[in-house]
Amino acid sequence: MQKRLSECIKGIDYIEKIGNADPFIEDIVFDSRAVGPHSVFVAVRGTHVDGHEFVQDAIADGALAVICEQLPVGNHPNVVFVKVTDSHKAMAQAAANFYDDPSSKLKLVGVTGTNGKTTIATLLYNTARLLGFKAGLCSTLANYINDKKLETTHTTPDVVTLNKLMSEMVDAGCDYCFMEVSSHAVHQGRVEGLDFKGGIFSNISHDHLDYHKTFDEYIRVKKKFFDDLPDDAFALVNADDKHGRVMHQNTKASHKTYSLREVASYRARIVEGLFEGMQLSIEGEEFWTPFVGRFNASNLIAVYGAGRELGWDKKELLVAMSQLKSVGGRFETVRSKSGVTGVVDYAHTPDxxxxxxxxxxxxRRPEQTLITVVGAGGNRDTAKRPVMAAEAVKNSSKVILTSDNPRDEEPQIIIDQMMEGIQFAERIKVLTILDRREAIRTACTLAQPGDIVLVAGKGHETYQEVKGQRSHFDDREIIREFFDQQ
Known part of the structure; x- marks a missing residue:
């Protein structure tokens, strides 16, 4: 793909443009290492790195134009400079221009919240496919263009990658795109300028305070996503979360709610719940689903509400939803030959x-023991560690605290911080085993027929990160291995 520079910067409210050339541009980059001979380099100020420090490197590697907030020293007659007040916004506009504004050609729905983003976005994508629509997905697990799977490294990619991905979706004939929208992405401008047709809020609880510093700031960033929605979009929020209606306060989008408890635009009720699934009633219609728990019922009513807002037929939507399968690593169950039930879940926040x-x-029945294996990630929000341990002990028969991606921290220090949330009298229920594999093995060994082993924190992840090194580790593989031995 090629575009003239003048086409790429159309609509950007720049302060100054230096240079009269109008070269053909083949890509837009903000990482100087990715610069090629026909690139526009955007100097973006990041959390840890300032792209302005690499302008000279980008020019040396052949950048034909630079979009920046601060002009470099020196004379560069063969380079066009576009000085702007906000490089993030300029990059978003340039990316949309370069890829022919693909988000405007899709029905783009964003899902934000502390928990449930992956499940809701993935189930919307799967429902759309079951209804016969062509659709794309941007999620923690993977990106999809119809049935084509693309690996992902971030919950929400950067704005250039997003526009490129959605351009490919448009070329593939997609009608819809469903996207997880993380708070980091909103704060860093990764969804700037995208044309959303709808936004969904699942919930908000203690997480990412290592980044946002305060809970109020975390809420404000989530709210900004809804504040920026256009008036022809819908804002569908969880009325069962006390912060849900806050998301509606300044949005121009139509106000819609979903709930299991409150009066809402869309309501659901659990008729019966088992480990194999639940009977769910939505607007008077009942159907069986393999999903388990109130939180999954909430996710499903969000999917239903969004589908109705997108104009999907009620009966066809419910039939499609009855065919949905669980999302990988989210309440994923496995049974041992001896009758122990294992549950692997991505739960990595207290809520x-x-x-x-x-x-x-x-x-579970009163005679069934629940053994929970859980840890907390390193180099992340430390305040949630004792709270998670307290929740585990309060709601489990036995708890094994262990490692969960300790990254650059010492696992024992993380576990010690988790132990601070446990009352001395309750510590008799707790074991600490640093090696996660050994912790899972111990839980499986302690479990008797009929008992339940919950392994929480990693879910779909297939690695363990220690001191900058990633090694293969899959909770699901480990628990199956030990169950096979029973």
Missing amino acids: ALKNVLEAINNI
């Missing part, structure tokens, strides 16, 4: 862990 534990406790 998510509480939800999973409550879902299990609502189903």
Whole structure:
């Protein structure tokens, strides 16, 4: 793909443009290492790195134009400079221009919240495909263009990658795109300028305070996504979350709600719940689903509400939803030959862990022991560690604290911080085993027929990160291995 520079910067409110050339541009980059001979380099100020420090490197590698907030020193007669007040916004506009504004050609729906983003976005994508639509997905697990799977490294990619991906979706004939929208992405301008047709808010709880510093700031960033929605979009929020209606306060989008408890635009009710699934009633219609727990019922009513807002037929939508399967690593169950039930879940926040534990406790019988294996990630929000441990102990028969991507931190220090949330009298229920594999093995060994083992925190992840090194590790593989030995 080629575009003239003048086409790429159309609509950008720049302060100054230096240079009269109008070269053909083949890509837009913000990483100087990716610069080629026909690139526009955008100097973006990031959390840890300032792209302005690499302008000279980008020019040396052949950048024909530079978009920046601060002009470099020196004379560069063969390079066009576009000085702007906000490089993030300029890059978003340039990317949309370069890829022919693909988000405007799709029905783009964003899903944000602490928990449930992956499940809701993935189930919307799967529902659209079951209804016969062509659709794309941008998620933590993977990106999809119809049935074509593309690996992903971020919950929400950068704005250039997003425009490129959506351009490919348009070329593939997609009608819809469903996207997880993380708080980091909103704060860093990764969804700037995208034309959303709808936004969904699942919930908000303690997470990412290592980045946002305060809970109020975390809420403000989530809210900004809804503040920026256009008036022809819908804003569908969870009325069961006390912060849900806050998301509606300044949005121009149509106000819609979903709930299991409150009066709402879309309501659901759990008729019966088992480990194999649940009977769910939505607007008077009942159907069976393999999903388990109130949090999944909430996710499903969000999918239903979004589908109705997109104009999908009620009956056809419910039929499609009855065919949905669980998302990988989200309440994924496995049974041992001896009758032990294993549950692997991505729950890595206090609220998510509480939800999973409550879902299990609502189903298990009094004689069934619940053994929970859980840790907390390193180099992340430390304040949630004791809270997670407290939730685990409160809602489990036994708890094994272990490593979960300790990254650059010492696992024992993380576990010590988790132990601070556990009352001395309750510590008799707790084991600490640094090696995650050994922790899972111990839980499986302790479990008797009929018992339940929950392994929480990593879910779909297939690695363990220690001191900058990633090694293969899949909770699902480990628990199956030990179950096969029973």
